[in-house]
Amino acid sequence: MRTVPITARITMPGSARKGEVVPVRVLVRHAMERAANAPGVAPTPRKILHTFLVTYGGDEIFRMELSPGITANPYVEFTTVAAESGTLVFEWHEDGGAIYRREAQLDVT
Amino acid sequence: MRDFSRRAVLALPPAVGVAAGSRARTPAQASLTQVQSDESFTEAERAILAGRTPIAGGVVLDLPPLSENGNSVDLTVTAESPMTREDHVTAIHILSERNPFPRVATFHLTPRSGRAEVATRIRLATSQTLVVLAETSRGTIHRTSKDVIVILGACVETG
Numbered sequence: 001m002r003t004v005p006i007t008a009r010i011t012m013p014g015s016a017r018k019g020e021v022v023p024v025r026v027l028v029r030h031a032m033e034r035a036a037n038a039p040g041v042a043p044t045p046r047k048i049l050h051t052f053l054v055t056y057g058g059d060e061i062f063r064m065e066l067s068p069g070i071t072a073n074p075y076v077e078f079t080t081v082a083a084e085s086g087t088l089v090f091e092w093h094e095d096g097g098a099i100y101r102r103e104a105q106l107d108v109t
Numbered sequence: 110m111r112d113f114s115r116r117a118v119l120a121l122p123p124a125v126g127v128a129a130g131s132r133a134r135t136p137a138q139a140s141l142t143q144v145q146s147d148e149s150f151t152e153a154e155r156a157i158l159a160g161r162t163p164i165a166g167g168v169v170l171d172l173p174p175l176s177e178n179g180n181s182v183d184l185t186v187t188a189e190s191p192m193t194r195e196d197h198v199t200a201i202h203i204l205s206e207r208n209p210f211p212r213v214a215t216f217h218l219t220p221r222s223g224r225a226e227v228a229t230r231i232r233l234a235t236s237q238t239l240v241v242l243a244e245t246s247r248g249t250i251h252r253t254s255k256d257v258i259v260i261l262g263a264c265v266e267t268g
Contacts, residue, residue: 021224022223063216064217068210069212069233070230070232075229077227080223
């Protein structure tokens with residue numbers, strides 16, 4: 001499995017108190033191309049990010065299944081409880097098997 | 110049926126297993142060229158409910174009642190839940206009545222989410238009803254719906 005970095009803006013605090021609910025906002029650059037099969041156009045398969053998953057200290061804390069009904073440059077907002085200092089790993093799975101990955105650090109005091 | 114060789118029978122189950130496993134992980138190649146889902150809105154809702162009767166309320170869908178452009182409609186879903194290990198929201202489904210694909214998005218949450226609150230932006234083909242289903246760890250399912258008016262849809266009309 002190849003993993004590649006991707007243009008994404010991850011907005012979350014860098015540090016939080018233990019037990020605090022932390023909002024995480026993620027905007028990723030992706031065309032989310034839908035399948036096309038119209039007269040006069042060569043049929044093209046879809047190419048979207050179909051799964052978005054987030055792990056925190058190795059445990060899965062959030063997972064989203066996306067469809068062609070999600071906008072280009074998908075935006076997602078969710079929350080997580082600050083448990084211990086660690087890395088949040090954001091992973092996007094694209095049609096065709098490519099996996100994109102980004103990381104963010106959360107310091108818990 | 111005696112003509113089944115031992116080799117042919119032995120070869121069968123793993124092959125079937127591999128096919129099923131790969132489908133769960135990534136969509137089958139054929140489905141990638143589909144411009145419309147095989148599953149209707151009612152079929153999708155019935156599949157998620159799995160025989161359970163939904164409880165009205167307990168979940169709020171917030172989005173503008175009127176959208177000029179269906180290409181990007183911002184929405185927020187909030188479910189009432191203590192989000193403890195015993196009682197938390199496990200999944201939030203967004204279903205569209207008149208989009209080509211009824212299952213717009215599914216969010217999987219855990220007690221570590223802290224709050225059952227998610228937001229995203231979706232495409233809407235036309236004016237329609239959106240349905241949100243929230244599944245809890247206790248096996249209950251909450252439902253809400255909202256009518257939206259879309260002036261310019263996200264789908265190009267062909268033919």
